[in-house]
Every structure is written in structure tokens, then in C-alpha cells.
Amino acid sequence: MPATIKSHVINARWIVPIVPQGKVLENHSILLEDGVIKDILPTKNLNGGYGQMEMTNLPDHLLTAGFVNAHIHSAMSLFRGYADDLSLSEWLNHHIWPAEARFVNQRFVRDGTTLAVAEMIASGTTCAADTYFFPEVSAKVFEENYFRAQVGIPVLQFSNAWAKSEKEHIIKGLQFYENIRGHSLISAAFSPHAPYTVTDLGFQQVFEQATNLGIPIHLHLHETKQEVETGLIENGRRPYTRMRELGLLKADLQTVHMTELNDEEIESLYENQIHVVHCPESNMKLASGICPVNKLIENGVNVALGTDGAASNNDLDLLAEARSAAFLSKVTSGCPSSVKAEEALSMATINGARLLGLDERIGSLEIGKCADIIAFDLSGISFQPIYNPISQLIYAANGQDVTHTWINGECLYKDKKFTKLNLFQLKGRVESWQKKLGGHE
Ligand SMILES: [Zn+2]
Known part of the structure; x- marks a missing residue:
């Protein structure tokens, strides 16, 4: 039959x-x-x-x-509103990283990711590029909720609840990749955190493994002016140049933020077919800087949109991100026709699909697509x-x-x-985390 x-x-x-x-x-x-x-x-x-x-x-x-949310830390939804109105370095060093060291475990990732998935489904996001500790746990949450995702394998030189060294991150990441290989909704990427949290050796190993497996690299890069200035002092060159020297500038590199870019770097992004994820609301909230979207688009660079984690946004509404991207580009370029409504919508959909290498399957409504x-x-x-x-x-x-x-x-x-997600149960779990993180338990 x-x-x-x-x-x-x-x-x-x-x-x-x-x-x-x-x-x-x-x-x-x-x-x-x-x-x-x-x-x-x-x-x-x-x-x-x-x-x-x-x-x-x-x-x-x-x-x-x-919508395709091209950069998110889903589990961080449990840190929504936990520490506001701070600079990136103060926010990370004095609030988020200490709280992560204290609270993050498999249950945290399960509940935080479920909270993010619920918010994304309810606000029109159907695919996300996620990066956080315990990627195997987030992947399970995405799978159980029928949600499409690229799950990043985090790599950092610092010890955390998931792995103790760069090497252990990579070993665990390879095991994770084996378990999800060929999945219809879930794919994997290596996600070295940032130039200031990963060593040259770590980047080289990530590059080697990503090339072997044919999977992308997803990286926070040039998020702030301070990152670029510190890179110059510590390494004698801008982080972008360091990444080029380490061989990372390849076609499937997904760079996130890119608020500090000179003309030569913009040209190089186009020449190497590197994608950029613009996170306007997170960048504005942390006063990190402004990605020169107008120039990137003029130079033919693919620009997608991300919310970043809810802890620095504070919501996961990608449509709001598209509007912010349009407004921000108009005001910074002095040109009202910069990022028109239809361009903003493409950034929220097909550009994100292109970044993930999924534009043959998703990102537009065409016959034969998912x-x-x-x-x-x-x-x-x-x-x-x-x-x-x-x-x-x-x-x-x-x-x-x-x-x-x-x-x-x-x-x-x-x-x-x-139709499937149990909102009542989710709210109960989130409430118990709120009590724990708020110090009431
Ligand atoms: Zn991020």
C-alpha cells in the first residue's frame, strides 16, 4: 500500500x-x-x-x-533582563560569565533553549543558528520541537561546565557531529567564541576539523572598537588580519557583528564570499558599535540578521531586528533608501538561508522548497x-x-x-530558574 x-x-x-x-x-x-x-x-x-x-x-x-535568526544563544533566554544597561566587557566579565559558571548545566540549557524555541515559533522564526554550551542538549530540544537549526560547537580556551580546554571542546564537538550527521532539521558548525577567547592553536585546530567535515565556522568578530584596539596591542594586528593569517577567511565563514571594518576588510569579505550577521539591537543595547550594512550590501556581501541572545536584546523578535536594521542603516548612511523594506525582509529570510548554505531548501516560498x-x-x-x-x-x-x-x-x-509545545510546563520551569537566579532559593 x-x-x-x-x-x-x-x-x-x-x-x-x-x-x-x-x-x-x-x-x-x-x-x-x-x-x-x-x-x-x-x-x-x-x-x-x-x-x-x-x-x-x-x-x-x-x-x-x-525567518532565519542567523545568530542566537538560545539558552541565554533564562538570563533575559538579568543584567542590563552595561558595556559588553562589563556585562560579560562581571555578570554573564560568573552567572554561567554558577548556573549553567544540562537542565539550564534544556529549559533556556525551550523558552527560546517557544518565543521564536510564536514570532515567526523557523530556523536559527544557535551557539551555546551542551550543544547536544540544545539539538535535542530543537529536534523534539520540530525546529530547524544550525547548532554551533562552542570552542573557548576557558574551562566551563561543558569542557575544560580548547582540545576537549573540539573532541566533544566531533562526537556531537557524529551523532547528528545527516539529520533533516539539525546541522552543525564549529563556533570558536571570539578572537579574544580562542588561541591561535585553537583556531588552527577548528579550521582543520571544520575543513575535514565540510562544516561552517561561526565566529563573533570585531564586535567592538575595544576588541580591535586590544587585538592590535596584544597581537600587533587587527583581529580580522589575524583570522586571515590563520587561514579562516573561507567562503563558509559566518562572521557575527563586524561593527569595525575598514574598506580593505569590506573588499576582502566580498572576495572571500564571507557572510556577515548583523545584530543591530544587541549592538545598540551594549553600545558596541554599528555594522556598516550599507557599505557591505553595496559591495555585494551577504548580510543576514541575528538577535544574539535574549540577555543582550532582550527579545528574539527577528521582525523587530529587520526594522532596526533598516532604520539604523538609513540614519548612519544619511540615505533613506538604504535597506528598503523588501531588502530588510530578504535579510531576515533568504540571506540567512544563504549564510547557512540552506538557500536551496528554505528562505523563500518557491515550488520544491521546504x-x-x-x-x-x-x-x-x-x-x-x-x-x-x-x-x-x-x-x-x-x-x-x-x-x-x-x-x-x-x-x-x-x-x-x-500545537505541540507545552507552554504551561515551560512556564513552570522558567519560574523555578527565575527564583534560583534571582537569589530567592
Ligand atoms: Zn553572540
Whole structure:
């Protein structure tokens, strides 16, 4: 007997397929079959055969591709609001790292990652590039919640709850990679933390292993001016130059932040086809600096968006990040047409997919791609009148306007309710961490 084919039709007022950029389809339908987009057609052309299928009618909604959060530390959601209004170095050295040393364990990572997954699903993110300790635990949480993720293998020279040395991080990382290899939703990357927390030897070993396995490297780089100045004093060269000399500047390098870049470095990013993750809200909150997105885009560099951890943001709303990226680029470049609404939407979707090497499968609504789809209800008063749905989405909506989220065709969020995740249980666990971290237990 043939296996049952799971089919589903979604009828929507607007569909924004992302590719080609700026296109809007009105009164169209998407046909899903076994997690894949089979067709996109005018709703009036649906014929009788579709009547047998499960159907979702979204008459006031905009449908688009699920967002790709290209940089997050999911488990750090438990540190949301734990230490605010500080510089990166003070925040890390005096608050986050001591708290991590005290509290982080497998249960912390399980509960923090689940909290992040819930927030992402409810605000339209369907794929994330995550990095934190105990990657095997986060990968399990992503898998159990049907969430798509690139899970970073952390590498640091400092001892922590997961590993005691750079070498141990790499050994454990290789075991982790073996366990998830070939998974349909989860992939792995090496994630050396930053130039100031990893030795030259550590970087060389990471590069060697990543090249052997054919997996990307995900790295915080040039997050602040201070990082670049300290690098110059300690190593006699800018961290970017040090990474070049260590051989890291290869096509699948994912660099995060990049607030300090000279023209030569921008050219080199393009020449080496290196991706940049822009985290505007985390950079603004920590007063880290501003990534020159306008120049990067002009020079053909692929720029994706990340929230960073909720501890420095303090939410995981990628749509808000897209708006911040657009506004920040306009004000810093002095050009109102810098990062237009449709460009911001591409940064939140297809550019992130490209960075992860997943642009053949996700990042846009096209026939043959995975059905990672989100829906926004635009019936509210603050969206009227609707001349340009993409403009309303970027400049007037936020993650809380998401009503439905599908990953691989699986509906995980329906009419603003989780279909699988147990919110009641999650809230109970988060509350007990709040008591513990807040010193009430
Ligand atoms: Zn980060």
C-alpha cells in the first residue's frame, strides 16, 4: 500500500514569496505536500481536487517564508533582563560569565533553549543558528520541537561546565557531529567564541576539523572598537588580519557583528564570499558599535540578521531586528533608501538561508522548497490602509502579529496557540530558574 501523502492548502490574502524581491501575490494559495511546497497559484484557480484536502483560510493575512535568526544563544533566554544597561566587557566579565559558571548545566540549557524555541515559533522564526554550551542538549530540544537549526560547537580556551580546554571542546564537538550527521532539521558548525577567547592553536585546530567535515565556522568578530584596539596591542594586528593569517577567511565563514571594518576588510569579505550577521539591537543595547550594512550590501556581501541572545536584546523578535536594521542603516548612511523594506525582509529570510548554505531548501516560498511558512494577521487598525503589504510588515508589524507557523509543513503554531509545545510546563520551569537566579532559593 502506498504511504499516505499529507496534503494541505493555505489560502491567503497576500503571499510574499521573497524571491523575486518585492513581489506580492494577492488572493493566492499554497499547496503543501509532505512538507514541501508543491504549488503556488491564484485561489480562484483551485479546482475540485483540492476540496478533499485540509485547508486553512487566512483572509486578512500575509504569508511569507519563515525567518532565519542567523545568530542566537538560545539558552541565554533564562538570563533575559538579568543584567542590563552595561558595556559588553562589563556585562560579560562581571555578570554573564560568573552567572554561567554558577548556573549553567544540562537542565539550564534544556529549559533556556525551550523558552527560546517557544518565543521564536510564536514570532515567526523557523530556523536559527544557535551557539551555546551542551550543544547536544540544545539539538535535542530543537529536534523534539520540530525546529530547524544550525547548532554551533562552542570552542573557548576557558574551562566551563561543558569542557575544560580548547582540545576537549573540539573532541566533544566531533562526537556531537557524529551523532547528528545527516539529520533533516539539525546541522552543525564549529563556533570558536571570539578572537579574544580562542588561541591561535585553537583556531588552527577548528579550521582543520571544520575543513575535514565540510562544516561552517561561526565566529563573533570585531564586535567592538575595544576588541580591535586590544587585538592590535596584544597581537600587533587587527583581529580580522589575524583570522586571515590563520587561514579562516573561507567562503563558509559566518562572521557575527563586524561593527569595525575598514574598506580593505569590506573588499576582502566580498572576495572571500564571507557572510556577515548583523545584530543591530544587541549592538545598540551594549553600545558596541554599528555594522556598516550599507557599505557591505553595496559591495555585494551577504548580510543576514541575528538577535544574539535574549540577555543582550532582550527579545528574539527577528521582525523587530529587520526594522532596526533598516532604520539604523538609513540614519548612519544619511540615505533613506538604504535597506528598503523588501531588502530588510530578504535579510531576515533568504540571506540567512544563504549564510547557512540552506538557500536551496528554505528562505523563500518557491515550488520544491521546504514548507517553512509564517502568517501575519494584518486586519488590525494599525495596519490600515494597506497600500504596500511588505512596507506594513517591516514598518508597522511585530512578531506578536504572527498567527501561524509551519516548519517542514508541520503546523507548530495555529491561531496564536502552540500545537505541540507545552507552554504551561515551560512556564513552570522558567519560574523555578527565575527564583534560583534571582537569589530567592
Ligand atoms: Zn553572540
